[in-house]
Amino acid sequence: MGPTAGARPFAARKALEVGTDGQAIGIAATDLGARPGLCGATGIRQSREAEAREARTAFAIARATGLRVLGAIGEAVPVRLMKRELLFIALQMAAKLDLQRMEILAKLHHLTAQKDKEPLTKTVVAFLRRSGEGVLGRLLVEMGVLLRADSEQAASKVLAEAAKEYDISVDVISAAVSKEFAEREKAKAAKTTTAKPEGEVAKKTAAA
Numbered sequence: 001m002g003p004t005a006g007a008r009p010f011a012a013r014k015a016l017e018v019g020t021d022g023q024a025i026g027i028a029a030t031d032l033g034a035r036p037g038l039c040g041a042t043g044i045r046q047s048r049e050a051e052a053r054e055a056r057t058a059f060a061i062a063r064a065t066g067l068r069v070l071g072a073i074g075e076a077v078p079v080r081l082m083k084r085e086l087l088f089i090a091l092q093m094a095a096k097l098d099l100q101r102m103e104i105l106a107k108l109h110h111l112t113a114q115k116d117k118e119p120l121t122k123t124v125v126a127f128l129r130r131s132g133e134g135v136l137g138r139l140l141v142e143m144g145v146l147l148r149a150d151s152e153q154a155a156s157k158v159l160a161e162a163a164k165e166y167d168i169s170v171d172v173i174s175a176a177v178s179k180e181f182a183e184r185e186k187a188k189a190a191k192t193t194t195a196k197p198e199g200e201v202a203k204k205t206a207a208a
Contacts, residue, residue: 086136090128093143094121101146108142 077085097105102120106112111127113120128139145162149155163170 081133083133083136086133086140087128087131090136090139090143091125093140093147094124094128096147097143101143104146105139105142109139 094102094105099120102124106120106124109127111120111123113123128136131139141162145158148158160170162168
């Protein structure tokens with residue numbers, strides 16, 4: 001008995017291909033539908049099992065290829081990271097920042113985008129490209145913290161972990177910031193109080 005009509009179209013699907021450059025490095029699907037003795041439900045089931053095995057094999061090949069390529073890239077990186085590597089990582093991380101995080105990073109480094117001329121993203125990227133190794137290292141840490149802080153609660157936790165890693169006292173900084181805000185409000189209130197009597201004197205003079 002020959003192959004059934006339903007088995008061949010299923011088994012005749014196109015070959016599986018993997019690879020980042022578009023070249024086929026996988027295995028071609030076998031035309032199981034043409035095998036003698038495979039017919040009816042049995043032939044279809046075996047064809048599907050063969051396709052599943054081929055798909056798993058193609059996936060394993062693609063994954064192994066990707067791991068080896070990434071490993072080769074890692075081996076090419078020098079022991080001491082140069083500006084090329086630091087800049088590459090910084091640009092990849094910057095591309096993941098949303099506008100809010102980008103604005104925080106820009107504020108940290110006193111960057112401002114010129115209105116109606118270029119977006120903030122372009123300003124930050126230009127800053128990254130002209131920065132030296134020391135600044136790029138700092139930017140990597142800052143962007144790492146920003147990318148992990150996906151909520152206000154998470155931001156506090158991430159900042160606390162990073163501060164601990166670099167022996168920075170969050171309490172000391174928090175106290176200093178609170179003091180600065182209090183002094184600013186006090187100076188603002190004093191300025192308002194001083195301006196009020198001067199305004200009253202001006203009104204009285206004008207009335208006289």
